[in-house]
Amino acid sequence: MRVPTVVVGGSVAGVRTVQALRARGYEEDIVLVDQEPGPPYDKPALSKEILTGAAAEPPALAELGDLAVDHRPGLAATGLDLAARRLVTGSGSIPFGRLVIATGSRPRRLPALEGRAGVHYLRTRADAASLRAEFTRRPRVVVVGGGFIGGEVASSARALGLDVTIVEAAPRLLTRLMPLEVSDRVARLHRDHGVRVLCGRSVTGCFGRDRVETVELGDGTRLDADVVVAGIGTTPATGWLSGSGLVLDDGVRCRPDLSADGADGVWAIGDCARWFDVASSRPVRLEHWTAAREQAAFVAGAFTGDGATTAFTTTGYVWSDQHGVRIQHVGRCDAATTTSSSPAGDGRGLLFVHHDGDEPVGATAFDAPRDLLAFRRRLTSATAPITERTRG
Numbered sequence: 001m002r003v004p005t006v007v008v009g010g011s012v013a014g015v016r017t018v019q020a021l022r023a024r025g026y027e028e029d030i031v032l033v034d035q036e037p038g039p040p041y042d043k044p045a046l047s048k049e050i051l052t053g054a055a056a057e058p059p060a061l062a063e064l065g066d067l068a069v070d071h072r073p074g075l076a077a078t079g080l081d082l083a084a085r086r087l088v089t090g091s092g093s094i095p096f097g098r099l100v101i102a103t104g105s106r107p108r109r110l111p112a113l114e115g116r117a118g119v120h121y122l123r124t125r126a127d128a129a130s131l132r133a134e135f136t137r138r139p140r141v142v143v144v145g146g147g148f149i150g151g152e153v154a155s156s157a158r159a160l161g162l163d164v165t166i167v168e169a170a171p172r173l174l175t176r177l178m179p180l181e182v183s184d185r186v187a188r189l190h191r192d193h194g195v196r197v198l199c200g201r202s203v204t205g206c207f208g209r210d211r212v213e214t215v216e217l218g219d220g221t222r223l224d225a226d227v228v229v230a231g232i233g234t235t236p237a238t239g240w241l242s243g244s245g246l247v248l249d250d251g252v253r254c255r256p257d258l259s260a261d262g263a264d265g266v267w268a269i270g271d272c273a274r275w276f277d278v279a280s281s282r283p284v285r286l287e288h289w290t291a292a293r294e295q296a297a298f299v300a301g302a303f304t305g306d307g308a309t310t311a312f313t314t315t316g317y318v319w320s321d322q323h324g325v326r327i328q329h330v331g332r333c334d335a336a337t338t339t340s341s342s343p344a345g346d347g348r349g350l351l352f353v354h355h356d357g358d359e360p361v362g363a364t365a366f367d368a369p370r371d372l373l374a375f376r377r378r379l380t381s382a383t384a385p386i387t388e389r390t391r392g
Ligand SMILES: Cc1cc2nc3c(=O)[nH]c(=O)nc-3n(C[C@H](O)[C@H](O)[C@H](O)COP(=O)(O)OP(=O)(O)OC[C@H]3O[C@@H](n4cnc5c(N)ncnc54)[C@H](O)[C@@H]3O)c2cc1C
Pocket: 008, 009, 010, 011, 012, 013, 014, 033, 034, 035, 036, 043, 044, 045, 046, 047, 075, 076, 077, 078, 102, 103, 104, 105, 122, 123, 124, 149, 237, 240, 269, 270, 271, 272, 286, 287, 288, 289, 290, 292, 317, 318, 319, 320, 321, 391
């Protein structure tokens, strides 16, 4: 019997790996193990069209029937036996020749919100369906966390005319991701669309009889809430790998070529991978759709021998849609960079450019896709360092 290539995780990183392998003529057997039931779907719509009701289902990621892949939905990997080269699952183990780990990440939970109905986290199709059902009852919504996910949930809730407050513990929105100029712009966008934005306040508790009725903040403020959505970051879904011999350090620690430290023939990609980024000279983990897709293509190229094999690099492109505005970012912005802004080429949007000294090293666009694309192309050719970033 031929020993298959096994891909664990059937979202964008895993599915794009299978697609890229087949597109490059890879003829080995492939098993795709995913704990989610049903066909693979794409996540970005979950906080946007699914919540507003503009779409009933998230888009399918692929037609797996065309890919000659042994898809095993609803099956969770529970361990990895590197010596025996077997993936352990809830119903037996699967031998592998090569293994691609693409198990993504899951929302970080806020202890102050535990134990109450009406508190939501958003990661899966089921999460989005249950939040959408709540939104149809016209609740007052408190969003905890002012990152991309929180901003998108607030935007979708306002599109439905709901009463929405964002509570952010840091002094401003998107602190971990963006400079002051950009976070101010995002805060203004929310306020212009009727979202109450409270920064520098932490949630200390939530109260209610059967379900949440009030959220309490550290300064004693109480906010009425029928629904609370927490978007306070994620942790890599790598618990199933503990004790396997792989190095787990806020993600599966990988070499520059995305192969896992401590193993041969094992790679990790997407939200669960922390690889050594040679352009930035440090380990980086991203939680962006485009990075997951690029890493899938890189690994497929390594397997088939017709891609770059030494070091994965990326411009770290990410987008977010909030209140009808497309926000896009590439490259680096951090404590060492300064930011300037200029109107976009078409006169309607705005482009922020982040400089290290005189050198432009990153950009953030508000409704300026062409300018951003031009900037991204320049960065691609330079393989620039990136800033580690999560979606919040
Ligand atoms: C609501 C939402 C909106 C987003 N919007 C944007 C956006 O607008 N722009 C952008 O750039 N990015 C966006 N992202 C981020 C982007 O979707 C993620 O970066 C991307 O999904 C990461 O893909 P992944 O395949 O690495 O991981 P995931 O999408 O997390 O998928 C991991 C898969 O592995 C499975 N799995 C986990 N553990 C196991 C196990 N033990 N055994 C078997 N299977 C397992 C999971 O069930 C899941 O199917 C969004 C994310 C979310 C949640």
